[in-house]
Amino acid sequence: MNISHWEDKIIAAMEGDLIQSEKDELMLQISRDKDLTDMWENYQQLYSDIDLVPIDKPNLAVKHNFIKWLNAEAEGLKNQTGEGKVVRLFPWGKWASVAAIFVCVLGFWQMYNQNQQLGSSLANLESLMQVQSPTERIKAIRVNYNQDQGDIDSEMIDVLVNVLFTDQSSNVRLAAVETLSNYMDRSEVRMALIKSIATEKDGGVKLAIIDSLGKNQNDEIKNTLENIVNDDSHEKYVIDGAHMQLIRLDNVDM
Amino acid sequence: MKTTIMKYLIKLSLFVLVFGITSQMNGQNINRTVSKVTSAKGSLKEYKIPMTTGTLNIVDVNEVRVEGYSGTEVVFSTMVENSERNERAAGLKLVNSLGLEDNTGFGISVSKEGNTATARQLSDNCSCNEITIKVPKGVNISITHRTHDAEGILIQNVSSEVEISTTYHNVKLENVTGPMAIKTVHGSIDAKFSSLSQNGSVSLYSAHDFVDVTIPTNAKMNVSIEAPYGDVYSNAEINITKKSTAKNTNSCYSGSSIDGTLNGGGVEFSIKSAHDDVYLRQGGE
Numbered sequence: 001m002n003i004s005h006w007e008d009k010i011i012a013a014m015e016g017d018l019i020q021s022e023k024d025e026l027m028l029q030i031s032r033d034k035d036l037t038d039m040w041e042n043y044q045q046l047y048s049d050i051d052l053v054p055i056d057k058p059n060l061a062v063k064h065n066f067i068k069w070l071n072a073e074a075e076g077l078k079n080q081t082g083e084g085k086v087v088r089l090f091p092w093g094k095w096a097s098v099a100a101i102f103v104c105v106l107g108f109w110q111m112y113n114q115n116q117q118l119g120s121s122l123a124n125l126e127s128l129m130q131v132q133s134p135t136e137r138i139k140a141i142r143v144n145y146n147q148d149q150g151d152i153d154s155e156m157i158d159v160l161v162n163v164l165f166t167d168q169s170s171n172v173r174l175a176a177v178e179t180l181s182n183y184m185d186r187s188e189v190r191m192a193l194i195k196s197i198a199t200e201k202d203g204g205v206k207l208a209i210i211d212s213l214g215k216n217q218n219d220e221i222k223n224t225l226e227n228i229v230n231d232d233s234h235e236k237y238v239i240d241g242a243h244m245q246l247i248r249l250d251n252v253d254m
Numbered sequence: 255m256k257t258t259i260m261k262y263l264i265k266l267s268l269f270v271l272v273f274g275i276t277s278q279m280n281g282q283n284i285n286r287t288v289s290k291v292t293s294a295k296g297s298l299k300e301y302k303i304p305m306t307t308g309t310l311n312i313v314d315v316n317e318v319r320v321e322g323y324s325g326t327e328v329v330f331s332t333m334v335e336n337s338e339r340n341e342r343a344a345g346l347k348l349v350n351s352l353g354l355e356d357n358t359g360f361g362i363s364v365s366k367e368g369n370t371a372t373a374r375q376l377s378d379n380c381s382c383n384e385i386t387i388k389v390p391k392g393v394n395i396s397i398t399h400r401t402h403d404a405e406g407i408l409i410q411n412v413s414s415e416v417e418i419s420t421t422y423h424n425v426k427l428e429n430v431t432g433p434m435a436i437k438t439v440h441g442s443i444d445a446k447f448s449s450l451s452q453n454g455s456v457s458l459y460s461a462h463d464f465v466d467v468t469i470p471t472n473a474k475m476n477v478s479i480e481a482p483y484g485d486v487y488s489n490a491e492i493n494i495t496k497k498s499t500a501k502n503t504n505s506c507y508s509g510s511s512i513d514g515t516l517n518g519g520g521v522e523f524s525i526k527s528a529h530d531d532v533y534l535r536q537g538g539e
Contacts, residue, residue: 133394134417135433135454142455142478142522170398170419171435174459178526203400203421204439207461211482211528235421237439237462 006036014047122155129159134169141172145179157183161192170202177205181212190216194224203235210238214245222249296335301358302327308369309394310387315362315375316404317384322391322412328371329388332360350376360385389414399423406441415454424463432456432521442466442530450475455522464530471537474520479512481532486510490536 009026012018018026030036121144128140145152145160163176177196183189193209200206210228213221228234228242305328312318348356354363354376361377362385373387389395394415397407399422406424409416416434418425424441427434433454436443442463450456450473458465469475469490479486496513516536525532 133415133433133454135415135435135456138435138457138524139455139522142524169417169435171417171437171457171459174437175457175524202419204419204437204459204461207439208528237421 003035003039006033007039010036010040010043014043122159125156125159129163129167134172137163137167137169137172138175141175141179145182152183154188157186157188157192161188164192164196165199170205173200173202173205174208177208177212181208181215184212184216190221194220197224197228203238206234206238207241210241210245214248217249222246225249296333298331298333299358299360301330301360301362301364303364303366303371305366305371305393306390307392308371309396310389311370311372312387312395312397313372313374314399314401315373315385315397316399316401317406318397319384319386319408319410320395320397320412321386321388321410322414323388325388325390327388328390328393330358330360330362330364330373330385331388332385333383334360335383348376413451432523434458438463447473449473450521450523452521455524457522457524457526459524459526459528460530461528462530463527464533465525465527466533466535467525468535469516469537472517473536474517475523476515476519476521477513477534478522478524478526479510479532479534480524480526480528481510481530483529484510484527484531486512486532486534488532488534488536490516490534492516 006026006029009018009022010030013023013026030040125140125144128144129137131137131140141160141163145156157180160176160180164173164180167173167176177193180189180193190213193212197206197209200209210225213224225242225246229239229246231239234242304326306326310328312320348361350356350363352374354365354374356362356376357364361375362373363376364371364373366372389412391413395409395412395417397416397418397420399407399420402422404423406426407418407420409418409425409427409430411429412427413431416427416430416432416436418434418436418438420437420441421439422441423438425436425438425443425445427436427443427445427447429448430445431447431449431451433451433456435455435457436445437457437459439461440463441460443458443460443465445458445466446468447470449470452474456475458467464484477490477492479488492512492514493516494512494514496511510532525534
């Protein structure tokens with residue numbers, strides 16, 4: 001006997017799904033078989049216990065709220081795809097654009113301000129270099145070309161080179177040489193110093209130029225020093241100074 | 255009555271004319287005197303020009319001493335010893351290729367243009383000893399000297415601006431205040447400041463000899479000291495802002511370069527000996 005077949009029939013009977021002939025056949029079999037009788041009684045007991053469980057009816061308010069939420073969602077979706085607009089909690093893009101514009105404006109303003117200041121200080125320096133007092137001109141050089149202020153631009157170098165070539169006072173020209181010697185890594189400075197050897201009248205300033213050239217060593221400077229050594233028009237102590245620098249440079253080479 | 259008024263007007267016109275001419279003469283500095291004080295050994299010669307402001311240029315005058323004083327004239331003076339006189343040149347004038355005139359009588363030509371006076375030695379064989387030049391307090395001094403002749407320049411009691419550029423001279427400064435710019439190639443610089451002016455700047459530079467500076471204890475300065483091939487000696491309490499040693503990698507010398515402030519900082523004060531030592535003494539000998 002197929003027990004599981006008859007168990008399905010018992011469950012169907014409990015559910016009221018059997019026709020009368022099927023139910024009669026089932027009852028006949030139950031009466032003949034002890035196991036089926038037990039099974040029938042167990043299912044009867046189970047179903048009667050289930051019937052005793054109270055039935056909780058769902059709250060209609062929950063259903064109402066759910067329907068309301070569902071409608072709202074549907075309306076939202078409709079707005080996203082239709083004429084509605086997307087509203088973000090914080091407009092990052094907008095603020096980032098404003099910040100970028102602000103930074104650009106600030107940057108340009110600072111650049112403009114720096115240029116103004118540079119222009120102003122440059123004009124101020126040029127006017128200071130025209131004052132009659134040589135000690136005031138030297139002061140202007142020492143204060144405006146302080147190495148702690150970092151690198152300086154070409155226009156500032158030009159002012160100093162102009163002083164080197166034109167100032168009437170050899171003491172002021174000396175201050176210009178000493179200050180320029182702090183920028184020997186710049187080719188325009190080296191060129192100006194080399195060129196000034198030919199025009200400088202003061203032996204002391206020439207010596208300072210030679211000392212400055214001796215701080216750097218390259219073929220250009222060596223050639224210049226050698227030319228001085230071989231040029232009798234220079235003062236003897238200037239020639240000696242150039243010779244001394246050549247020896248020093250040769251010692252470095254070794 | 256009419257005649258009296260006419261006489262008065264004529265007198266007034268003459269007075270104005272004379273006053274005007276005198277003023278013009280003073281303006282052209284014609285009011286100069288040469289005085290001689292004779293002694294058994296020789297004679298003290300003096301030459302004066304009125305000057306209270308402007309600049310006195312002293313060019314190639316050997317063995318010069320400049321003294322500041324509270325006067326209104328620049329006074330040149332020297333003792334000319336009898337043994338040094340060139341008797342053969344008696345009655346003749348020193349002739350110079352620049353066309354300058356020995357208007358002092360001791361081989362110095364003095365001229366004045368505008369606010370600038372220039373004293374220039376005309377002869378290398380100057381028959382005189384040291385030239386003393388007394389300079390009024392308001393007159394700036396500029397000295398240039400390029401020859402081997404004589405040994406030194408002495409500046410005393412000067413509070414106006416001093417600029418010196420010399421090749422061979424030692425420069426000695428006593429009881430000075432600055433501002434000043436002193437440069438010598440072969441000579442030394444020995445400077446004693448009685449106080450320190452905060453005007454302009456002070457720069458003392460010797461290429462081959464020492465620089466020795468004495469400053470008052472309370473001197474306020476931004477000081478820069480360099481002795482690339484020498485040493486720096488000092489008792490000053492410098493607040494060092496930048497210091498570097500072993501600057502010359504191509505030399506056996508250590509070398510020193512010091513930037514700093516004294517008494518909180520003040521006037522720009524630069525001391526450099528390119529090939530010798532630097533001495534900075536604070537507060538006395």
